[in-house]
Amino acid sequence: MLMKKIITAGVLITAVLVILPVTAAAADLTVPELELITRGMWDTASESVLLSTRGRSEIQVGGGYKFGGSLQLGFESGDLTGINQDPPDWADYDPDTVGYAAALSDYLDSQTTLEFQGARITYRNMFDSYTDLSYFVGRNERLASAEFFPEYFGSRPITTKYQGYLYFPENEYRGIHTINGTGIQLSSSFGSDQSRTNLFLYQDSYLGEGNYSADIQFLANYDNLKLELFAGGSFPEGDYGLYRAGLMFYFSSGERGEFFSQVGVPYYKPLEEFNINNFYFLFEPRIHFDLVSVIMTLFWHPGYYLMETTGEEGSADIHFNLQFGDPLKSPLSGGLETNFTLVTETSSGQEFEITTTPYLSVVTSGVVWNFMVNLTVVPYELEEFVEGVIGIKAEF
Numbered sequence: 001m002l003m004k005k006i007i008t009a010g011v012l013i014t015a016v017l018v019i020l021p022v023t024a025a026a027a028d029l030t031v032p033e034l035e036l037i038t039r040g041m042w043d044t045a046s047e048s049v050l051l052s053t054r055g056r057s058e059i060q061v062g063g064g065y066k067f068g069g070s071l072q073l074g075f076e077s078g079d080l081t082g083i084n085q086d087p088p089d090w091a092d093y094d095p096d097t098v099g100y101a102a103a104l105s106d107y108l109d110s111q112t113t114l115e116f117q118g119a120r121i122t123y124r125n126m127f128d129s130y131t132d133l134s135y136f137v138g139r140n141e142r143l144a145s146a147e148f149f150p151e152y153f154g155s156r157p158i159t160t161k162y163q164g165y166l167y168f169p170e171n172e173y174r175g176i177h178t179i180n181g182t183g184i185q186l187s188s189s190f191g192s193d194q195s196r197t198n199l200f201l202y203q204d205s206y207l208g209e210g211n212y213s214a215d216i217q218f219l220a221n222y223d224n225l226k227l228e229l230f231a232g233g234s235f236p237e238g239d240y241g242l243y244r245a246g247l248m249f250y251f252s253s254g255e256r257g258e259f260f261s262q263v264g265v266p267y268y269k270p271l272e273e274f275n276i277n278n279f280y281f282l283f284e285p286r287i288h289f290d291l292v293s294v295i296m297t298l299f300w301h302p303g304y305y306l307m308e309t310t311g312e313e314g315s316a317d318i319h320f321n322l323q324f325g326d327p328l329k330s331p332l333s334g335g336l337e338t339n340f341t342l343v344t345e346t347s348s349g350q351e352f353e354i355t356t357t358p359y360l361s362v363v364t365s366g367v368v369w370n371f372m373v374n375l376t377v378v379p380y381e382l383e384e385f386v387e388g389v390i391g392i393k394a395e396f
């Protein structure tokens with residue numbers, strides 16, 4: 001089943017090559033992201049293990065330098081298990097129209113097609129300056145994510161592992177905010193090799209037509225210190241607009257210690273109540289020994305993320321990762337993760353969850369394989385005690 005899903009993803013990528021004109025041979029075709037995550041859990045009703053697979057892919061076609069252009073295609077599905085199923089037959093549900101509508105909705109949600117995700121045209125070194133001008137449509141940059149530093153400055157990856165669908169299936173936290181819409185980007189280094197400033201002016205797709213946003217981002221890159229700041233606003237939202245701001249901070253004391261943090265407010269309207277649920281913050285000290293690393297992550301869930309309520313107000317995670325081996329240097333690493341989740345804003349007072357996860361990561365020819373077993377210790381329920389996870393991420 002898993003191999004079948006990998007083949008399906010490969011077919012989607014091959015389709016891009018088929019629809020491109022012959023002149024695209026001079027273009028660059030890259031796959032920034034191709035990820036499949038399969039979760040398996042025992043189902044008491046069917047007395048069997050049920051598998052669900054989430055898939056995501058980004059395919060980028062670009063070419064040229066002075067006037068650079070890129071097109072981003074991709075697919076995303078929360079569950080690929082029903083991708084080859086036939087649509088529901090009306091005759092099986094007549095006269096149960098509600099049941100048929102629900103079955104049809106589930107079927108459509110499971111269907112995956114290659115979709116347009118974004119496009120960009122860039123005029124580099126505009127007027128022989130240090131400034132680039134880009135026109136973009138669709139999803140753009142993730143702010144305060146630390147994903148810029150390998151791209152802009154050639155540094156090694158510094159962002160946290162504790163992010164994305166693997167740990168947050170509902171909200172997929174990844175950076176504090178994401179640029180998404182139609183607009184322009186001005187990007188300049190101002191002649192420095194250690195900093196960069198980006199200005200985004202766009203119609204915001206999260207808020208809908210007629211709503212406009214502006215965000216400014218600053219990045220500084222040094223050997224042991226990396227900094228990312230952003231601030232933005234959206235209009236017309238509320239009486240006085242909608243605002244956001246964030247900070248990413250990274251410091252390395254050498255081979256033994258690192259500290260990574262993300263702190264910000266993803267969503268705030270002036271004069272509304274301001275409290276801790278407006279914040280997004282993640283603190284992550286990392287201590288490295290010869291073969292062992294100890295990584296502790298404290299993450300506070302925001303009340304709003306990407307302009308929507310998260311439903312996770314009052315939730316905080318304390319995540320411990322005892323890691324053996326360095327995944328950036330060795331093809332084999334593993335360890336034990338333990339996650340403590342505290343939910344304070346519930347009708348019953350406080351809720352506490354503890355999950356322990358032994359894991360193994362293997363790197364083979366550009367593919368990262370993650371094998372995990374989630375053991376939910378508190379609250380204990382036999383049916384939901386064990387969850388197996390296989391994550392496959394291609395590194396192109």
